[in-house]
Amino acid sequence: MSKSIFYHAGCPVCVSAExxxxxxxxxxxxxxxxxxxxxxxxxxxxxxxxxxxxxLVTPNGNALHINxxxxxxxxxx
Amino acid sequence: MSKSIFYHAGCPVCVSAExxxxxxxxxxxxxxxxxxxxxxxxxxxxxxxxxxxxxLVTPNGNALHINxxxxxxxxxx
Numbered sequence: 001m002s003k004s005i006f007y008h009a010g011c012p013v014c015v016s017a018e019x020x021x022x023x024x025x026x027x028x029x030x031x032x033x034x035x036x037x038x039x040x041x042x043x044x045x046x047x048x049x050x051x052x053x054x055x056l057v058t059p060n061g062n063a064l065h066i067n068x069x070x071x072x073x074x075x076x077x
Numbered sequence: 078m079s080k081s082i083f084y085h086a087g088c089p090v091c092v093s094a095e096x097x098x099x100x101x102x103x104x105x106x107x108x109x110x111x112x113x114x115x116x117x118x119x120x121x122x123x124x125x126x127x128x129x130x131x132x133l134v135t136p137n138g139n140a141l142h143i144n145x146x147x148x149x150x151x152x153x154x
Binding site for chain 1: 081098101102106139142145
């Protein structure tokens with residue numbers, strides 16, 4: 001994959017981090033996934049190593065956890 | 078300021094995150110500061126809101142904490 005994926009859950013810290021980081025990397029290079037709205041993608045995020053949101057999964061497959069908004073476990077409940 | 082500043086302390090997780098994130102943002106747009114070697118800049122990092130490394134301070138002044146390597150307090154001791 002050539003795009004990064006930014007997973008978030010719509011919390012204020014996510015939105016702030018999202019805007020800044022997406023701006024830095026370039027909008028066209030980042031797919032933004034709202035796990036609160038698309039819970040079907042939580043499993044995919046977990047497989048990428050995402051443990052909390054907001055998180056950025058890079059094209060290299062590294063999961064970078066940005067600050068700390070919510071754990072994936074909390075999103076499932 | 079127009080550059081982001083990436084603070085790290087040379088731990089493996091920092092180096093991995095660093096390479097990926099700097100590559101994504103663009104090498105010329107990020108200043109990399111090794112706080113283990115340049116402890117004189119810890120105060121500056123703290124003023125920017127950095128609480129742990131690795132962290133990226135964006136041109137907008139937002140401090141984004143990437144994963145968790147070490148707290149600034151640990152770097153001082």
